[in-house]
Amino acid sequence: MSATDDGALDDRGVASEPGDEPSAEELVDEARRWWQTDIIDIRPGEIALRGYPIEQLIGNVGFVDTIWLMLRGELPSRAQAALLESALVASVDHGPQAPSIAIARMATTCGAPVNGAMASAINVLDDIHGGPGEQCMELYLEVDAELDQGQGLDDAIRVVLQRRRDAGVTYIPGFGHRFHPLDPRTPRLLSLVDAAAADGAVSGRFATIGRAVEAAISAGKPRTIPMNVDGVTAVIYCELGFTPTLGRGVFILARSVGILAHASEQMVQGGRIKGPVPKSIGYTYTGPARRSVPVDGDERRSTS
Structure with a gap:
């Protein structure tokens, strides 16, 4: 809702008086503060993760180190990265039954x-x-x-x-x-x-x-x-x-x-509409036995 003549709230939830419109500088400042992050800084021609220039990270820092950096804010020690990597490797897969x-x-x-x-x-x-x-x-x-x-x-x-x-x-x-x-x-x-x-x-x-x-x-x-x-x-x-x-x-x-x-x-293998089990195996039905729909309306109501 925009500022109105009766002093309503503006889009930022701030009480506004008639004629109390934000300046262009205030709008730009609000836009800059809309999202705040310590994780990444991007400017024309520049990318930095947690302060480290991306071109220095590439080729020098492994992917597991980068996961740690992004989540924790600093680069891990070699021992920390190795232990994290071991846990990640162990959790990669547990078969198509999962x-x-x-x-x-x-x-x-x-x-x-x-x-x-x-x-x-x-x-x-x-x-x-x-x-x-x-x-x-x-x-x-x-x-x-x-x-x-x-x-x-x-x-x-x-x-x-x-x-x-x-x-x-x-x-x-x-x-x-x-x-x-x-x-x-x-x-x-x-x-x-x-x-x-x-x-x-x-x-x-x-x-x-x-x-x-x-x-x-x-x-x-x-x-x-x-x-x-x-x-x-x-x-x-x-x-x-x-x-x-x-x-x-x-x-x-x-x-x-x-x-x-x-x-x-x-x-790569292909296949169309493969369900959780082969069609030849099917499933177990546990509902009522096959039955006819009652013709008489009163009988239908009495069984509902």
């Missing part, structure tokens, strides 16, 4: 271009399919907060797990796997965290928390409920100081590579 991958492939057979296929897949990386790593980070950070209050590790975990039970939460994200008895990615990633902790690149605090949570939820069970890729990448992202939101974000970045690869492969 919903996000399957959706990307199905979308291409429906005629979606690569951006549509990738967007469709990424949109299902929500709380259940894409969120356990973020949720596990929240669990670890909750335990860490209890440690900061002076609790011992076992007591801190007991408090946090009981708090979740009291809230009706029975699922512990980051542990157990419906496909792998032992997730093959976990031991390798934990060994890299241990090596980084030994070198002083990270504290090792969250690796200790993760292992202790695994022990706590496995106590009294016939078999260990092992840490899975979400649990161990949560360890890494917490060790590196990422927020849970960024933890989910970088997982999506990693899985996008697998999504792109599968969408591209399916485009």
Whole structure:
């Protein structure tokens, strides 16, 4: 709404008096302040990411370093970048049975271009399919907060797990796997965290928390409920100081590579309107048996 003669609010929500129109300089200043960012500075012939000229970054800084720079504001150490890269590599793909991958492939057979296929897949990386790593980070950070209050590790975990039970939460994200008895990615990633902790690149605090949570939820069970890729990448992202939101974000970045690869492969293979299962297999129908539509209107109403 523009300024009016009766002193209404203008488009900026500022009370205006008759004749109180902003100057050209004020409008230009408002436009400049509309979006504010510490991330990038672009001027004619110049591009800088977090203050670093793009021409200096190109050829000197890797893609993983650039992810860190964009998200955290500074370039990582070599050890930080290596640990982040290991987590990204581990999360790239988990086969066409993963919903996000399957959706990307199905979308291409429906005629979606690569951006549509990738967007469709990424949109299902929500709380259940894409969120356990973020949720596990929240669990670890909750335990860490209890440690900061002076609790011992076992007591801190007991408090946090009981708090979740009291809230009706029975699922512990980051542990157990419906496909792998032992997730093959976990031991390798934990060994890299241990090596980084030994070198002083990270504290090792969250690796200790993760292992202790695994022990706590496995106590009294016939078999260990092992840490899975979400649990161990949560360890890494917490060790590196990422927020849970960024933890989910970088997982999506990693899985996008697998999504792109599968969408591209399916485009080469071709196929039209491929659903989640072959047409010959079909599905299980659980509704009413075949029946005739009642002819009499009263009978139809009586059965509704």
